[in-house]
Each structure stands twice: as C-alpha cells, then as structure tokens.
Amino acid sequence: MFGLVGRAVESLYYVCVGLWTVAKHTGRAPITKEFPDTMPDLPGAFRGRLALAVNPETSEHLCISCRQCERVCPDKCIDITAHKSPETGKLELIDFKIDHGLCMFCGLCTEVCPTTCIINTNDFEMSDYSREALIYDLKKLTLTQDESAHYFSKKYLPIPKPKPKPAPKPAAAAAKPADGVAAPAKPAPPAAKPAEGAAAAKSAPAATDKPAGDAAATKPTAEKKADDSKDSEKEKAAPEPSAAEGKAEPDKTEG
Amino acid sequence: MLSKSNLQSLLFLAVAVGITLLFLTGQVGGVLSGAGLPAYKADLFAFLAIVSVAVVSLAFGGNKTMIMIGGTVTAFIVLTAFQDSMVRYMTLGAIFFAIGAYGMVASRNAVRMLMSIELMINAANINFVTFSRAVDPEHLGGQLFAIFVLTVAAAEAAVGLAIVLAIYRNMATVDMEKFNLLKW
Amino acid sequence: MEGFPQLTTWAQANVEQAVFYLLAVIAIPLAYGVVCDRNIIRSGFLLIGVFSTIAGLFILLSAQFLALAQIMIYGVGITLVVVIALMLTNPKAEKESMPALSIHKGPAIFVACFLFMCVYLALRSAENWPVKTDVAALSAAENLSRIGQSLLTNYSFHFEFASILLLAALIGAVMLAKAEPAVHDLNELSANEDKLKSSERADDVVKV
Amino acid sequence: MNPAVFEIGKFARLTVIWLSIIFGAVWAACWAVGVFAPALINASGMPTETASLASEVLRALVPVVAVAVFIPINAMFMVLCERRALALFTVRKGPNRVGPDGLLQTAADAVKLLFKEDITPHGADAVMFTAAPIIFFAPSIIGVLPLLAAASGNHELFRSVNLPTGIFYVLAIASIPVVGIVMGGWASNNKYSLVGALRSAAQAISYEIPLVLSIVAVCLMAGTLDVVKIADQQKDSLLSWNIFGGGALLPYVNLVVAGLQGNNEQVQAIMQHFQAQPLGPFAAVLMVVCCIIFFGIYITGACAEVNRIPFDLPEAESELVSGYNTEYSGIKFAIFFLAEFTNLFVVCSIASIMFLGGGHAPLPGLEQGFTEMLGGILKQLPGSKEIFSPGWLINSLVNPSTVSQAFWIILKTYSLVIFAILIRATLPRFRIDQLMAFGWKRLIPLSLILLIALTYLRELV
Structure with a gap:
C-alpha cells in the first residue's frame, strides 16, 4: 500500500519535472530558420545542384571532357558533347548537359572528376514548371569566377594550376601527327596537363613539366576513338546549336 | 427505378395516410353514424381498415418493411389522436413492447435478442414514467421504479453480453438456431 | 424556462403534442430497424436513436433527471457495450443471412399483434384511471430533490440492493467474459516462455 | 529586445486580438437577436400579444445563438493557440505567414477544408x-x-x-x-x-x-x-x-x-x-x-x-x-x-x-x-x-x-x-x-x- 503511494508520488514528481523542463523552454529564442527569408547555413559537403567550376584565379573552364562523370553516373543524367579540335588535337567541350530531374545527388561525379570541375553547390532550389527546364546546359551549369572561388574555399579544394598560356601553337603542331594516339613520351602534352594538375594538386607549381606517362593520361586513350566517333555523330544530328556553342564557349573560357 | 413491390408499398402508404386524414378530419365518424353504427368507435374502424389494406398489399407482394412501418405509424396516429395524453404515451409503449417481442421471438442473433429485450424494458419504463406523471405526480414512484429498472437493465446487459461472448468463444457463432445442446 | 411565461404557456398548449408525435414517428421506424435491419451493427446504432427518442419522451413527461440518466446509461453506456459485443462476435456471418427465419416470422408477428392488442384494449376499456389532471408537474429542481430524498429514505433498501446486484453483475460479467486459455494454448504459452528464456540467455551471452 | 520575450509577446498579442474578435462577434450576435430584433418587432406595430411572444422567442434563442457563434470561431482560435503554444514550448515559431503573425492561419485552413x-x-x-x-x-x-x-x-x-x-x-x-x-x-x-x-x-x-x-x-x-x-x-x-x-x-x-x-x-x-x-x-x-x-x-x-x-x-x-x-x-x-x-x-x-x-x-x-x-x-x-x-x-x-x-x-x-x-x-x-x-x-x-x-x-x- 505504502509502496504504491510512494510510487505514485514519485511518478507524479517526475511528471512535474518533465512539465517544468518543457515549460522552461518558453523562455528561449526560437531556433527556427525561416527559410525563404534566411537561407540555411549549409556545410560545404552539402550535395546540392551540380555545377561546373572555373579556375577561381584565371577563370578558365576546368572541364577536360574526360567523360568520367558521364560514365560513373548511375542515373545517366550527364551528357557531354565534345570534339577533338583539328588545330590543337585536344578535346574541346561543346556542350555539357545535366538532367537534374534524373539526378539523385549521389555525388559520384564529383568524386571522379580529375580536375574538380564538377562540384555540388549549396543551391537546392531548382523547382520549375517543366521537366525540360530541369536539363541544365553548359551555360547554366558554369559558375562565375566568384562563385567558383566561394565553393573552392568552402569545400577546402586546392586551387588548380592554370593551363600554360604560351603554348597553343607548339601544342597544336605536336598534336597533329599523333592524331589518334596520345603521346605519353612527349614532354608536357597539353591535353593531359590539367588532369595532372588536379591529381598532383599539392605538388609545387614547378612540377608542371612532368611527363604524363601515368594512368590518368593513358587510360582514356583506349576509348578516345569511340568517343570521337560518337561526337561526330552527335554533331551531325545537331550541328547548328553545338557549333554555336562551340563558338561561344572558347570565348567565354578565354575571357 | 421503382420496382413493383416499392410501387405497391407506396400505394399502400398513400391509402393509409388518406384513411388517417379522413379520420382526423372526422369523416370516418360521419360515415359510421350514417351507417347506423356508434361514431365513437371510428378509430377502431379506421385501424381495421388500415390493417386490412396492409394485409392485402402484403399479399400482393409489397415491400414488407415499408408497409409495416407505414402501417404502424398511421395506426398509431389513428388509435391515439383523440385519446388522453396518458393513453397516447402508453400506446407508444405498447408498440415498442410489441416490436421488442417480435424481435425476441424472431431474431436469430443472440445480441439482437438482447437488444429486443432492452426495447421491451424501455417500453415498460415509458409506462412507469407515464403513470408517475399522470397518477402519482407528487411522489414520483414511477420514476423511481424506472431508475431501478435502468439499473437492473444495465446489469442484465452486462451479464447477457458476457454470456453471449462466452458462447461465441466456445461455438464460434451467436446464431440462436445453433444453440441446441440442450435438446432433450 | 423561467423568465419566459408567455412562451412557456404557448409551448405547453401547442408544442407538446406536436413534439410527441414527431418523436413517435421517428422512434417507430428506428425500433423496426433495430429488429429488422440486415446489418446488425447498424441496428445497434439505431438502438441509440430509439433510446434518445425515449429520453425525449421522458422530458415531455417532465422527468428530466430520468431523461438524462437514460441518455447517459442507456443511450451511450449500454448501447456502446452492445455495439462492441457485436464487433467482437462475427457480424459478417449474419449479414448475409436473413435476420429472422421465415418459420419464426408468422408466430412472432402473431405474438406481437396479440400483445399489442391486449395492452391497447386494456387501456381503452379502463374507464377510471385515478388521473390527477389538475396537479401540475413538479419543477425540475423539485423533481431532482424528491428523487434524491426518496432514494435515501423510502427506497434505501432497494437502492442498496441495486448496488449489490450491480456488483454481482460486474463480477459475474468479468468471470464470464474472461478468456480461459484452452489446454493447447497453455502448452503454446509455456513453449513460448521457454523460447523467451533461451533467447534472453542468448542475449546475455552476446552481451558478455 | 530579447527574442524570447518578443515571441511570448507576439503570442499574447495574438490571443488578445482573437479573443476580442470572438467576444465582439458573440456580443454582436446576442445584441442583434436579444435586444435589437425584439425592439424592431415592438416598433413594427404588430399586435401586442404576437409581438411580445415573438420577442420572447427571440430572447430565448439568445443562448443558442451565442453558442453557435462562439464555438466555430473559438475552435479556430484554439487550433491556432495550440500550434503557437506548442511552438513556444518546443522553441519554434509556429504558423506566422497567413495574416500578421499567422493570425488568420486557421481561418485559411477552415476555408481550405470547406472547399x-x-x-x-x-x-x-x-x-x-x-x-x-x-x-x-x-x-x-x-x-x-x-x-x-x-x-x-x-x-x-x-x-x-x-x-x-x-x-x-x-x-x-x-x-x-x-x-x-x-x-x-x-x-x-x-x-x-x-x-x-x-x-x-x-x-x-x-x-x-x-x-x-x-x-x-x-x-x-x-x-x-x-x-x-x-x-x-x-x-x-x-x-x-x-x-x-x-x-x-x-x-x-x-x-x-x-x-x-x-x-x-x-x-x-x-x-x-x-x-x-x-x-x-x-x-x-x-x-x-x-x-x-x-x-x-x-x-x-x-x-x-x-x-x-x-x-x-x-x-x-x-x-x-x-x-x-x-x-x-x-x-x-x-x-x-x-x-x-x-x-x-x-x-x-x-x-x-x-x-x-x-x-x-x-x-x-x-x-x-x-x-x-x-x-x-x-x-x-x-x-x-x-x-x-x-x-x-x-x-x-x-x-x-x-x-x-x-x-x-x-x-x-x-x-x-x-x-x-x-x-x-x-x-x-x-x-x-x-x-x-x-x-x-x-x-x-x-x-x-x-x-x-x-x-x-x-x-x-
């Protein structure tokens, strides 16, 4: 009997403690973030909308059209159009499309990207009125220099080394004879260089002239032909827009 | 839309309501006195007329439920319209009692039987309260009796339903037809 | 309705009869529904309607306390218990079949009509009811206090006896409705307990 | 100002506004049915008996009218009050978009449910x-x-x-x-x-x-x-x-x-x-x-x-x-x-x-x-x-x-x-x-x- 009463009093006491604990919270400022008014302070690792970064220092486009992101994407939402420039022999990016309606924001593409070009931004407001509007093209995807700098610093990414400027012509000349096959023995082939820069990001800038005999450079060669033929097919199918893009893009990346 | 049986029963309803209206306006009494019969028995004649029309339309295959409900309501109005208020209440009690008796005899489900018993008990309660109002308004003996009836009915419902549940647990049915263990 | 003398007299003169017939016309179909509806759970709910209209009749008979008790005990308490009992048994089994066997219907109708005619003819033939038409009904407050006083003076024995009856009914209902596990159930139960113990032991081993 | 005090103040303000709406409405309904309408009837030149009976009926209806007006509005306020008070207890803000301080949130909800x-x-x-x-x-x-x-x-x-x-x-x-x-x-x-x-x-x-x-x-x-x-x-x-x-x-x-x-x-x-x-x-x-x-x-x-x-x-x-x-x-x-x-x-x-x-x-x-x-x-x-x-x-x-x-x-x-x-x-x-x-x-x-x-x-x- 007394045990029962004691337990009743005890449980009542704990109920009162609970009530008082909750009631004390009335005296606190609300922790609610009112979203459209105040944007949430998201961490750098947040996986939001995909975007293509430019070099935050030189503002050159980081994509090297290596198609690794396209291959790794489980949803097949990335679609890269590139062709081999006849002058330089390098791959030139014509269009880069990501269907955000398909994307599941797994972040695998950002993992494999050798140049840290494709990144997850903190932007998550992508709602639109049609599914077609969710397919972002190169223009929509490419970040400005300031935005790139912001995300590079936020994600603690190393700043990639700029592409060597004074070497367009020799590189083009060198690339012409060796059309289909990459030249691993040649010193500093420009096509492989940005990849090198990303892979060896922490090495000193002096190491740029290292010969590109690594796996990063040699592996893509096997698939290059197939890619090229695919690209030419695509160009045939839709020549005009891609040509326009191709014209527009180099200007943008240069400037 | 209207099936034949529904049409039959609607026809019956119209006739019954007509008889009731004739009775309420005093026409039936006039007819009776014209025929040399005592006019104060007009309500019984109207009642018999309604019953016979009901039987005829039942024989022609009318909707039974509609005919029974309509017949009872009109017969009730005919039988009580010119009576004392006390007789009115007690006639309603008698109707509840009769319906309860019908349910008790005819229903197969044990729980429905219990519900019919509750209906009969309530019919008795109406009578008690009516007597209390009309005969004994100072001492309220009828109301007190009704209160005790309420108590006993509550106890009866609890025990009865417990028995029904126990039977259901043993025999997996509440059908009265199947409770034939005590045959001989 | 104190404070509205004119309204009260008007209502007594005109409304009472109309309300009585309204309640009767509602109640009779509901009562038929209780005994005839194919769906027995619906007839359980209709029973609530019947009891509520009877509570209305009690108010017309100026038995306010009884009307409220009727709503509280009958209309809600008993009927809900009935409905729950219906749901605990298998109402679907009855839903398909007829509510009554046709072999029972004829005698049942005869019994019902006979009972009704007996009561009604008795009512009609009795000439000398000791009716006190001149006495006004007690007011609600007086009614209440009169009932309370009677229950604790003249009817105190009945009152106590009713409480004993209720207690006995409560215990009896609990005993009847309590499920006694059958023998094979008991076996299963002990087997389960064994399993439970062994699994607990297994947990202990894992923890260690 | 201390934001917590600010939130409690907003809650209090909302309560006062809603309660005054509720009681204003109830008072107006009671006044219209129990005072104004009988006066109108008395002034309309009906026979005295009928007029007084009608006004008595109206005055007897006042409690029903008061409850019928009070209950829906009050329930609307109680829903809002519950949500705001829960928000206060759980250190949130609660509904604050529809109308000033979310004053009309439940009214909007009610309209939505009706349609x-x-x-x-x-x-x-x-x-x-x-x-x-x-x-x-x-x-x-x-x-x-x-x-x-x-x-x-x-x-x-x-x-x-x-x-x-x-x-x-x-x-x-x-x-x-x-x-x-x-x-x-x-x-x-x-x-x-x-x-x-x-x-x-x-x-x-x-x-x-x-x-x-x-x-x-x-x-x-x-x-x-x-x-x-x-x-x-x-x-x-x-x-x-x-x-x-x-x-x-x-x-x-x-x-x-x-x-x-x-x-x-x-x-x-x-x-x-x-x-x-x-x-x-x-x-x-x-x-x-x-x-x-x-x-x-x-x-x-x-x-x-x-x-x-x-x-x-x-x-x-x-x-x-x-x-x-x-x-x-x-x-x-x-x-x-x-x-x-x-x-x-x-x-x-x-x-x-x-x-x-x-x-x-x-x-x-x-x-x-x-x-x-x-x-x-x-x-x-x-x-x-x-x-x-x-x-x-x-x-x-x-x-x-x-x-x-x-x-x-x-x-x-x-x-x-x-x-x-x-x-x-x-x-x-x-x-x-x-x-x-x-x-x-x-x-x-x-x-x-x-x-x-x-x-x-x-x-x-």
Whole structure:
C-alpha cells in the first residue's frame, strides 16, 4: 500500500519535472530558420545542384571532357558533347548537359572528376514548371569566377594550376601527327596537363613539366576513338546549336 | 427505378395516410353514424381498415418493411389522436413492447435478442414514467421504479453480453438456431 | 424556462403534442430497424436513436433527471457495450443471412399483434384511471430533490440492493467474459516462455 | 529586445486580438437577436400579444445563438493557440505567414477544408458516415448551454438555460460524442478507423467513471447540481474554491487573521466553534488534499475523454494512420476537428467552474476593483451617457459584472487549455493496456476511496 503511494508520488514528481523542463523552454529564442527569408547555413559537403567550376584565379573552364562523370553516373543524367579540335588535337567541350530531374545527388561525379570541375553547390532550389527546364546546359551549369572561388574555399579544394598560356601553337603542331594516339613520351602534352594538375594538386607549381606517362593520361586513350566517333555523330544530328556553342564557349573560357 | 413491390408499398402508404386524414378530419365518424353504427368507435374502424389494406398489399407482394412501418405509424396516429395524453404515451409503449417481442421471438442473433429485450424494458419504463406523471405526480414512484429498472437493465446487459461472448468463444457463432445442446 | 411565461404557456398548449408525435414517428421506424435491419451493427446504432427518442419522451413527461440518466446509461453506456459485443462476435456471418427465419416470422408477428392488442384494449376499456389532471408537474429542481430524498429514505433498501446486484453483475460479467486459455494454448504459452528464456540467455551471452 | 520575450509577446498579442474578435462577434450576435430584433418587432406595430411572444422567442434563442457563434470561431482560435503554444514550448515559431503573425492561419485552413472534395469511401455506410460528424459535434453545442449561465454571471438573457440539473446535463450530453466516433469509425469501412473507434469507446467508458466521480465530489461539497450556485459558492476568495476544499480552510485562516489583528471577541467565537470539532483543522487539511487530488483526477479523465495526448490512442497516428477520422475529408473532417477542440474547451470550462471558482476572481478585492474599473472605462467611452440611458438598446448587454465574470472564466479556461497543451508537449502516449489498467486499477479505486473519505471529512470540518 505504502509502496504504491510512494510510487505514485514519485511518478507524479517526475511528471512535474518533465512539465517544468518543457515549460522552461518558453523562455528561449526560437531556433527556427525561416527559410525563404534566411537561407540555411549549409556545410560545404552539402550535395546540392551540380555545377561546373572555373579556375577561381584565371577563370578558365576546368572541364577536360574526360567523360568520367558521364560514365560513373548511375542515373545517366550527364551528357557531354565534345570534339577533338583539328588545330590543337585536344578535346574541346561543346556542350555539357545535366538532367537534374534524373539526378539523385549521389555525388559520384564529383568524386571522379580529375580536375574538380564538377562540384555540388549549396543551391537546392531548382523547382520549375517543366521537366525540360530541369536539363541544365553548359551555360547554366558554369559558375562565375566568384562563385567558383566561394565553393573552392568552402569545400577546402586546392586551387588548380592554370593551363600554360604560351603554348597553343607548339601544342597544336605536336598534336597533329599523333592524331589518334596520345603521346605519353612527349614532354608536357597539353591535353593531359590539367588532369595532372588536379591529381598532383599539392605538388609545387614547378612540377608542371612532368611527363604524363601515368594512368590518368593513358587510360582514356583506349576509348578516345569511340568517343570521337560518337561526337561526330552527335554533331551531325545537331550541328547548328553545338557549333554555336562551340563558338561561344572558347570565348567565354578565354575571357 | 421503382420496382413493383416499392410501387405497391407506396400505394399502400398513400391509402393509409388518406384513411388517417379522413379520420382526423372526422369523416370516418360521419360515415359510421350514417351507417347506423356508434361514431365513437371510428378509430377502431379506421385501424381495421388500415390493417386490412396492409394485409392485402402484403399479399400482393409489397415491400414488407415499408408497409409495416407505414402501417404502424398511421395506426398509431389513428388509435391515439383523440385519446388522453396518458393513453397516447402508453400506446407508444405498447408498440415498442410489441416490436421488442417480435424481435425476441424472431431474431436469430443472440445480441439482437438482447437488444429486443432492452426495447421491451424501455417500453415498460415509458409506462412507469407515464403513470408517475399522470397518477402519482407528487411522489414520483414511477420514476423511481424506472431508475431501478435502468439499473437492473444495465446489469442484465452486462451479464447477457458476457454470456453471449462466452458462447461465441466456445461455438464460434451467436446464431440462436445453433444453440441446441440442450435438446432433450 | 423561467423568465419566459408567455412562451412557456404557448409551448405547453401547442408544442407538446406536436413534439410527441414527431418523436413517435421517428422512434417507430428506428425500433423496426433495430429488429429488422440486415446489418446488425447498424441496428445497434439505431438502438441509440430509439433510446434518445425515449429520453425525449421522458422530458415531455417532465422527468428530466430520468431523461438524462437514460441518455447517459442507456443511450451511450449500454448501447456502446452492445455495439462492441457485436464487433467482437462475427457480424459478417449474419449479414448475409436473413435476420429472422421465415418459420419464426408468422408466430412472432402473431405474438406481437396479440400483445399489442391486449395492452391497447386494456387501456381503452379502463374507464377510471385515478388521473390527477389538475396537479401540475413538479419543477425540475423539485423533481431532482424528491428523487434524491426518496432514494435515501423510502427506497434505501432497494437502492442498496441495486448496488449489490450491480456488483454481482460486474463480477459475474468479468468471470464470464474472461478468456480461459484452452489446454493447447497453455502448452503454446509455456513453449513460448521457454523460447523467451533461451533467447534472453542468448542475449546475455552476446552481451558478455 | 530579447527574442524570447518578443515571441511570448507576439503570442499574447495574438490571443488578445482573437479573443476580442470572438467576444465582439458573440456580443454582436446576442445584441442583434436579444435586444435589437425584439425592439424592431415592438416598433413594427404588430399586435401586442404576437409581438411580445415573438420577442420572447427571440430572447430565448439568445443562448443558442451565442453558442453557435462562439464555438466555430473559438475552435479556430484554439487550433491556432495550440500550434503557437506548442511552438513556444518546443522553441519554434509556429504558423506566422497567413495574416500578421499567422493570425488568420486557421481561418485559411477552415476555408481550405470547406472547399475540399467530400469523399465517401467505397463500401462505407453512407448514412452513418454522414451522421457521425453531426453526432460528434451537436452535443458540444447543446452541452455548453448551462455553462453559459455561469459564465455570464447569471445574466438575464442567459438565465433560462441555467438548469437545476446543470452539471448532470452537461456530463450526460458530453458522453454522446463517443457514439459519433464509434459510428464514424465503423462506417468508414477501414480497419484502422474501426480499431481507433473501439479504443475510443473503451477509453471513454472507462474514464468517464473517475471523471463523473470527481464531479460528484464537488457536487457533494456544494450540495447542488446547479452550475450557477456552485460557482457562486466559491466567490469569497481563493480559499473557497473547490480545489482548495470549498472553504474548509476559511475559518482557520480567519482565526489566524483575527489573532494577528488582536480581535479577541472573534477569536473567542471561533475557538468555541473549534471546541465542538477538535479534529477540525486536521480534517480540513486532509479535505484540501482530497480536493486537489480530485482536480488531478478530473484533468486526467478529461484529457482521456477528449482524446488528448497522452490519451490520444483513438487517433494514434503512428499506429492507426489517423484513427477514426482517417477516411474523412472536407467539411466532415472539419466538423470532427472543430468538435475535438470544442470538447477540450468544454471540459476545461467545466473544470474552471466546478473547481476554480467560475467567474470569480481569486481575491475578493480584485473582483470588485476590476468591476469598478470596467464600469469606469465604460463610462469614459464616447457617448456613454446615451449608451447607459435606460431606453438605449445597448444598456442591457454591457454590464460590468457580466464582463468581469466572462473575463475571469475565460482566463481560467484558457490557462487550463494551455496547461493541456503543455501536457501534450511533455508526455508520450500511453499504451492501450497501460491506459486501461491505469483507469480501472488506479483512478477508479482512488476516486471511490477519496469520495468516501470526503463524505466523512465534510462532517468533521
């Protein structure tokens, strides 16, 4: 009997403690973030909308059209159009499309990207009125220099080394004879260089002239032909827009 | 839309309501006195007329439920319209009692039987309260009796339903037809 | 309705009869529904309607306390218990079949009509009811206090006896409705307990 | 400014605005039906008999009109109040978009619900499905009528609903909604609804007993079932409230006060009274304890009756989708929602009348001062001389004592409502077997024992 009463009093006491604990919270400022008014302070690792970064220092486009992101994407939402420039022999990016309606924001593409070009931004407001509007093209995807700098610093990414400027012509000349096959023995082939820069990001800038005999450079060669033929097919199918893009893009990346 | 049986029963309803209206306006009494019969028995004649029309339309295959409900309501109005208020209440009690008796005899489900018993008990309660109002308004003996009836009915419902549940647990049915263990 | 003398007299003169017939016309179909509806759970709910209209009749008979008790005990308490009992048994089994066997219907109708005619003819033939038409009904407050006083003076024995009856009914209902596990159930139960113990032991081993 | 204080201030502002809307609407409706329309009829040159009968009918309708206006608006405010108060307790902001400070959130919700499609599920019993919300909601309108008399300080327009069986009437009517729940749950043709409905029925039947027993204890102390009389018996001060033993402690407090003041004659008189009852002080303290426990039992039973957390098993959304109202949509769902909150309000107002002194202030001076202050304010209003002249129509409804009683009763009721919200924010849900065991094995024996104890203690005090 007394045990029962004691337990009743005890449980009542704990109920009162609970009530008082909750009631004390009335005296606190609300922790609610009112979203459209105040944007949430998201961490750098947040996986939001995909975007293509430019070099935050030189503002050159980081994509090297290596198609690794396209291959790794489980949803097949990335679609890269590139062709081999006849002058330089390098791959030139014509269009880069990501269907955000398909994307599941797994972040695998950002993992494999050798140049840290494709990144997850903190932007998550992508709602639109049609599914077609969710397919972002190169223009929509490419970040400005300031935005790139912001995300590079936020994600603690190393700043990639700029592409060597004074070497367009020799590189083009060198690339012409060796059309289909990459030249691993040649010193500093420009096509492989940005990849090198990303892979060896922490090495000193002096190491740029290292010969590109690594796996990063040699592996893509096997698939290059197939890619090229695919690209030419695509160009045939839709020549005009891609040509326009191709014209527009180099200007943008240069400037 | 209207099936034949529904049409039959609607026809019956119209006739019954007509008889009731004739009775309420005093026409039936006039007819009776014209025929040399005592006019104060007009309500019984109207009642018999309604019953016979009901039987005829039942024989022609009318909707039974509609005919029974309509017949009872009109017969009730005919039988009580010119009576004392006390007789009115007690006639309603008698109707509840009769319906309860019908349910008790005819229903197969044990729980429905219990519900019919509750209906009969309530019919008795109406009578008690009516007597209390009309005969004994100072001492309220009828109301007190009704209160005790309420108590006993509550106890009866609890025990009865417990028995029904126990039977259901043993025999997996509440059908009265199947409770034939005590045959001989 | 104190404070509205004119309204009260008007209502007594005109409304009472109309309300009585309204309640009767509602109640009779509901009562038929209780005994005839194919769906027995619906007839359980209709029973609530019947009891509520009877509570209305009690108010017309100026038995306010009884009307409220009727709503509280009958209309809600008993009927809900009935409905729950219906749901605990298998109402679907009855839903398909007829509510009554046709072999029972004829005698049942005869019994019902006979009972009704007996009561009604008795009512009609009795000439000398000791009716006190001149006495006004007690007011609600007086009614209440009169009932309370009677229950604790003249009817105190009945009152106590009713409480004993209720207690006995409560215990009896609990005993009847309590499920006694059958023998094979008991076996299963002990087997389960064994399993439970062994699994607990297994947990202990894992923890260690 | 401290943001927490700012949030509480916003909540208070919202409450004041809503309450003034509610009472403005109720007052306007009462005035139109009970004062203006009869005056119009009298002026219209009808025959005197008919005119006075018609105006009596209209005046008799005033309580019904008041309740019919009060309940929907009040339920809308209670939903908002609950959401805002929960937000305060859980350090959030709550609805704050629709209208200033989210003032119109529930109005918008109500409009939305009214325009939603009204779906009757396949295989449902259509008649019962439609009748269930009505049976659930109608009792909350007709059940509060006797409480109006107490809430308005027995104003002449509301006197007619003051039944001698007042609190019994309220309890009897308040037991009906569970029928609506069971009906709706069964008629929905959904097993979750049915399980929720059955749980609700079991819970309501079990917890009604301790609830009624605690009310019986109050009636025992008051010696009447009339809510106005019960409220008036508690008008002296805080100590005469039923929660504090209904004045059991008053003589002892008076003795102490008299002793401190040195009023020897009074001390002598009271001491003589004590010599007749030597166990008096002891019994009085025990009685106060009993009454406080009864209040706790009442609050517990009331929470269970209206299906509030921690007793919201009928609509336990983690187990039963939404319980008995799973299949309801549109206006029927709105009615269920409305009635749930109205029932909460009704049980809280019963508690404030039965236990917390009804429309009377905690201290006698406070009430008098408040009434006088109100009278002063009313006289300061522009055109007050015309308003208070006997011929003018407004006069009969603006009565300082009525306003003061309504103010206090609303204050107490809403304090209890916010306490219920605090309980909701704190306690987790019971399990069904715990719930039934708690009801039958703890609360009912406890309340029976306390009731017997109270009858003896009452003689000893």
